[in-house]
Amino acid sequence: MLNFLSKVGDYAKETLQAAKYIGQGLSVTFDHMSRRPITVQYPYEKLIPSERFRGRIHFEFDKCISCEVCVRVCPINLPVVDWEFNKETKKKNLKHYSIDFGVCIFCANCVEYCPTNCLSVTEEYELAAYDRHELNFDNVAMGRLPYKVTDDPMVSPMRELAYLPKGVVDPHVVPHTAPRAGKHPEDILQELEKQAERQTPEASSKN
Numbered sequence: 770m771l772n773f774l775s776k777v778g779d780y781a782k783e784t785l786q787a788a789k790y791i792g793q794g795l796s797v798t799f800d801h802m803s804r805r806p807i808t809v810q811y812p813y814e815k816l817i818p819s820e821r822f823r824g825r826i827h828f829e830f831d832k833c834i835s836c837e838v839c840v841r842v843c844p845i846n847l848p849v850v851d852w853e854f855n856k857e858t859k860k861k862n863l864k865h866y867s868i869d870f871g872v873c874i875f876c877a878n879c880v881e882y883c884p885t886n887c888l889s890v891t892e893e894y895e896l897a898a899y900d901r902h903e904l905n906f907d908n909v910a911m912g913r914l915p916y917k918v919t920d921d922p923m924v925s926p927m928r929e930l931a932y933l934p935k936g937v938v939d940p941h942v943v944p945h946t947a948p949r950a951g952k953h954p955e956d957i958l959q960e961l962e963k964q965a966e967r968q969t970p971e972a973s974s975k976n
């Protein structure tokens with residue numbers, strides 16, 4: 770009899786615990802039912818990449834001086850700079866340039882250190898391919914400028930979630946032309962200049 774009662778007790782305890790867990794799960798579900806959906810209907814809608822997004826690298830063939838700085842600063846020596854020395858002009862002539870984006874880690878070191886600024890990062894992130902060898906971009910492929918999300922007539926651009934104004938949870942209602950939360954680097958520079966101007970007369974009056 771005692772054995773039977775203890776089994777019934779265990780069963781009741783487990784039932785209560787299961788009910789508690791189901792309640793916890795449903796409370797999350799009901800909580801989400803009162804929120805607005807923030808799903809991005811890709812590829813018809815796309816988020817606008819953030820200002821410092823490091824996407825596929827763009828290359829300007831005519832600006833490259835074949836110095837190979839990009840190769841030396843790359844953590845995996847990835848860029849391939851194919852050049853030949855011109856004895857008459859005593860300069861290097863660039864023949865081909867390529868970066869394998871299947872291997873690149875998009876650190877943008879090469880972009881930072883290139884002395885002629887012929888490399889730049891773009892906001893292109895759609896690099897999916899069936900064969901990873903297709904990701905080995907030559908100078909022609911790297912010279913192509915990507916379509917901006919905001920210029921693509923086939924796409925509704927949406928403000929990145931991190932840039933939504935305070936209290937807004939739905940990126941669909943914020944036009945892409947609306948100012949972003951936070952300050953642009955040029956605004957910060959302007960403020961710093963004004964601050965410096967204000968401090969200079971104060972410092973000279975003390976002297």
Ligand code: SF4
Nearest residue numbers: 843873874876877879
């Ligand atoms: S982004 Fe980084 S990993 Fe890619 S090529 Fe440039 S330096 Fe190398």
Ligand code: SF4
Nearest residue numbers: 833834836837839883
């Ligand atoms: S650092 Fe710039 S200029 Fe020099 S080889 Fe690389 S891409 Fe060309």
